[in-house]
Amino acid sequence: MNGVHDMGGMHGLGPIVAEPDEPPFHHRWEARVHAMTLASPTRSNIDAGRHRRELIPGPDYLAMSYYEKWFRSLAELLLEAGLVTPQEMAEGEAAAGAPRAEPLLKAEAVATVLTRPGSYVRAAATRPAFRLGETVRCRNLNPTGHTRLPRYARGHAGEVVAWRGAQVFPDANASGLGEQPHHLYTVRFTARELWGEAADARDSVCLDLWEPYLEPA
Amino acid sequence: MELRVKALESVLVEKGLVDPAALDAIVDHYQHKVGPRNGARVVAKAWSDPAFRGRLETDATAAIAELGYTGRQGEHMVALFNTPSLHNMVVCTLCSCYPWPVLGLPPVWYKSAPYRSRAVIDPRGVLAEFGVSLPQGIEVRVWDSTAEVRYLVIPERPAGTERLSEAELAALVTRDGMIGTARL
Numbered sequence: 001m002n003g004v005h006d007m008g009g010m011h012g013l014g015p016i017v018a019e020p021d022e023p024p025f026h027h028r029w030e031a032r033v034h035a036m037t038l039a040s041p042t043r044s045n046i047d048a049g050r051h052r053r054e055l056i057p058g059p060d061y062l063a064m065s066y067y068e069k070w071f072r073s074l075a076e077l078l079l080e081a082g083l084v085t086p087q088e089m090a091e092g093e094a095a096a097g098a099p100r101a102e103p104l105l106k107a108e109a110v111a112t113v114l115t116r117p118g119s120y121v122r123a124a125a126t127r128p129a130f131r132l133g134e135t136v137r138c139r140n141l142n143p144t145g146h147t148r149l150p151r152y153a154r155g156h157a158g159e160v161v162a163w164r165g166a167q168v169f170p171d172a173n174a175s176g177l178g179e180q181p182h183h184l185y186t187v188r189f190t191a192r193e194l195w196g197e198a199a200d201a202r203d204s205v206c207l208d209l210w211e212p213y214l215e216p217a
Numbered sequence: 218m219e220l221r222v223k224a225l226e227s228v229l230v231e232k233g234l235v236d237p238a239a240l241d242a243i244v245d246h247y248q249h250k251v252g253p254r255n256g257a258r259v260v261a262k263a264w265s266d267p268a269f270r271g272r273l274e275t276d277a278t279a280a281i282a283e284l285g286y287t288g289r290q291g292e293h294m295v296a297l298f299n300t301p302s303l304h305n306m307v308v309c310t311l312c313s314c315y316p317w318p319v320l321g322l323p324p325v326w327y328k329s330a331p332y333r334s335r336a337v338i339d340p341r342g343v344l345a346e347f348g349v350s351l352p353q354g355i356e357v358r359v360w361d362s363t364a365e366v367r368y369l370v371i372p373e374r375p376a377g378t379e380r381l382s383e384a385e386l387a388a389l390v391t392r393d394g395m396i397g398t399a400r401l
Contacts, residue, residue, distance in 0.1 A: 035240035036229065041234055093228065109239075110243055
């Protein structure tokens, strides 16, 4: 979707403000939101979580902090899954007679789960369509759902510099359509190809792009 | 926010959807177990152990796992080696992807709209804002983390550090050096 989250190349969003000796969390609630998001029964689909945050209306998205967005998307995913009702969320109490579950993630399993080597690589149904060194062009796609093809790369040509195997395709996975793995490539674009002649001739930008985003140039 | 988050946690705990002790353990993990000191160890080892550097070039996920850094948001690691003619810098324009096992959780500026928007179109301007002066003629290569590949910049080893131990070298490595918004 062409949302405000897709902000690569925009101007006017203010100065970069770095905080010396910044802690991992600034408030206790941020730490709890982070932990709840990772422990919740809704945690398994990383793409659905990202898409949920993109669906926050643009003006709100830009005004909210990172963990405010996490909280909102977690709450929405829990409501959507029917695990919690709006009234329960407001009152902080389970409704009378509400079913009791067993937590999926127990304290003793946390270290293992967080450090377990995972992988998004899947078996591929086809051979890679593009070779290293080949010039490819990003398709001009404007889906209304989730995508990881930023607007600033669409229509532009770059060189395939790495093949990363077939990986879970976020555009499908975010919408509950399954993983539908596709080959993933790292593609290098010259800064001039992306931004025009004013860009530095030496510079470039690399993006990780799935095969359905690309066509031969 | 404090009250709303507390209310949600109470309901989730009461309904058996989360274990409060598991939440404590997750918070502890991200406050104390992961952070840029992990990445600094990787960089220092890459500087002092050519065989390790070679493994980091061919399969960074496996090489980093040798030091015990694995898991969530570090599933597919790639090491980017700075050279006298190449400076690498990492961003996630679409959200805030970041290599948690080696760098911990990202700082607010990394997740902020100003960095995410400008890193790809004006990396030299961003670097200047961070106080970085680039050597003449150097290429700046920006890596936009649009998939589950996570990038770790390996800065150049500073001159005059030949006699330092790996632990002493690690102390020279900064978080921003491994994002690419600083040079050592």
